[in-house]
Amino acid sequence: MFGRLNHVGVATPSIARDRARYARLFGEAAVGEPLAMPDQGVTVCFVDAPNTQIELIEPLDDASPVAAFLARNPGGAQHHLCFEVADLDAALDAQAAAGARVLGAPRIGAHGTRIVFLHPREMGGVLIELMEAPDGGH
Numbered sequence: 001m002f003g004r005l006n007h008v009g010v011a012t013p014s015i016a017r018d019r020a021r022y023a024r025l026f027g028e029a030a031v032g033e034p035l036a037m038p039d040q041g042v043t044v045c046f047v048d049a050p051n052t053q054i055e056l057i058e059p060l061d062d063a064s065p066v067a068a069f070l071a072r073n074p075g076g077a078q079h080h081l082c083f084e085v086a087d088l089d090a091a092l093d094a095q096a097a098a099g100a101r102v103l104g105a106p107r108i109g110a111h112g113t114r115i116v117f118l119h120p121r122e123m124g125g126v127l128i129e130l131m132e133a134p135d136g137g138h
């Protein structure tokens with residue numbers, strides 16, 4: 001089963017623009033520092049909300065996995081939902097068995113634990129990120 005909503009991914013053409021916007025919504029202290037993740041083709045910036053986080057995502061280049069998405073949504077848009085799971089391998093097996101399309105092998109995400117994505121087409125039009133819960137889900 002999926003666990004808590006760890007974050008809502010929001011693709012943006014400009015983290016600098018949206019950092020200021022979310023600082024007005026949640027306070028300056030809630031907005032973290034941008035973190036470039038070249039191996040993932042993005043820069044991310046987390047905003048702390050009371051019960052989850054917003055993950056601002058800006059492409060590093062045209063080869064970025066969010067570049068095509070932003071070309072379709074040039075002003076930015078909600079991009080994915082990330083749920084925590086206690087056992088990523090078991091969750092992947094269960095989702096694949098249920099017909100989901102697992103996108104590549106697990107890799108280390110922005111929170112330092114393994115992540116993997118499920119294609120939106122089999123998930124009701126929503127890109128789903130599964131993330132190994134930092135504390136094993138406890």
Ligand SMILES: CC[C@H](C(=O)O)C(=O)SCCNC(=O)CCNC(=O)[C@H](O)C(C)(C)COP(=O)(O)OP(=O)(O)OC[C@H]1O[C@@H](n2cnc3c(N)ncnc32)[C@H](O)[C@@H]1OP(=O)(O)O
Nearest residue numbers: 009037040065068069079103109110111117120125126127
């Ligand atoms: C650093 C990790 C960090 C973290 O939290 O730790 C992140 O979350 S980084 C987030 C960025 N990385 C990724 O998104 C990796 C997984 N994504 C992908 O592999 C691609 O984005 C993919 C395959 C989901 C879509 O790629 P692309 O847009 O190039 O494919 P298509 O143009 O062929 O689109 C196919 C089909 O899917 C629809 N689509 C695409 N993206 C989304 C989306 N985010 N939400 C919903 N639907 C999406 C697209 O509109 C096409 O629909 P169709 O009806 O076939 O036209």
Ligand SMILES: [Co+2]
Nearest residue numbers: 009055082129
């Ligand atoms: Co994410």
